[in-house]
Amino acid sequence: MPVPGESQPPSAPGGVARRIQRRHGEVAETVIDQVAEEVPVAMLYNGRAFAVMMATPCDLEDFALGFSLGEGLIAHAGDLLDVDVHTRVEGIELAMTVSADAAGARFRDESVRELPGRGGCGLCGTRELENLLHSPAPIANATRFDAGALRRALAALARHQPLNAATGATHAAAWADAEGRIHRVREDVGRHNALDKLIGAMTRAGDDPAAGMLLISSRASYEMVVKAARAGIGFIAAVSAPTALAIELARGANLCLVGFARADGYNVYTFPERLRASP
Structure with a gap:
């Protein structure tokens, strides 16, 4: 203390x-x-509990929106009508009100995640195997990017991670434009949570997801690709490795996936033609 x-x-x-x-x-x-910090964050939809995520307790409104979109509990930002943040002895509740026709208003009791979603896991608590694989629709308008822009964004990433600089314990998800300028970053102890928060922030700001690059400080797991593709993001650069399933899903989603991304080099696993060599 x-x-x-x-x-x-x-x-x-x-x-x-x-x-x-x-x-x-x-x-x-x-x-x-x-x-x-790492605290339990309970996700409630119209008074019903859906999941408990272990998360860093900041940017919670962004987390609520990004998580809801990524889980398919709402189709559009407008479906999330209200978010009330309640601090409890045990943790934090995000009490969300969603429109009556949103999936979050009518999920089945048997579909609820019974286990907490731990900071490093986005699938904990899913009951059925068929609930795991949600192949996203292909990205319609995939953008090409200059390799120099990716290098500039990667070189700048650490400077946009103040919480990790102070603690050494958090992941980041960052959004950079076609010139490699980083515009938004969210940090969290969980890589999935950081991405949810970033997607929520981008959605609130009205960013065009197809116009920029997503940088993540973690590995590119299956669910990171699915969350990005559902948001309409067509380019991911991960500091660590992708999984085989992530590569296959990225290919099916028409998403360019880069792994082991550093300012001086990287591996391109899908659609290498979308990363142009610098002059």
Whole structure:
């Protein structure tokens, strides 16, 4: 716990200060360190519980919108009529009101996720195997990008991750334009949560998902590709590796998938023609 009266650095949103002992060889010192918050966030739709996600408690309205779109519980942003954030002893409730014709207003009890969605998992609690594979529709207007723009975005990514810089414990999902300028970033202890938050922020801002590049600081798992494709994003660059299923789904969704992305090189797994070599 923080020490009363002791000077503490300001915490980044989603981070808290904690007293720790830091050791270098045989030398030990007591310091105040920044650590990432992780709390249960319950997703309620029209008064009914759907899931509990382990998440960083910031950008919660973006999380509510992006999660709802990514799970197919609403078809459009306008279907989410209201979001009330309730802080409880056990965690946080996102009490969402959705339109009567939205899927979130009529999900079956047997479709509800019974287990919490852990920070690193987007599928925890899904009851049935057929609920796992949701092949997204192909991206209609896939954009080509310049390789130099991707390099510029990747080189700038770390500077847009203040919470990870303070804690070393969070993932990021970032949105960059065709010139490689990063416009939006969301961070979270869970990679899926970070992407949900980013998609929610982009939707609220009216961004054109086909006009830019998605950068993620994690691996490109199946669900990351599905969430991006459902949002209309046609280009993903992941800092880590993709899975075989993610590659197949990206190909079917007409989505360009890049993995092991660094400013000095990367692997292109699908549609390499959409990444033009720089002059």
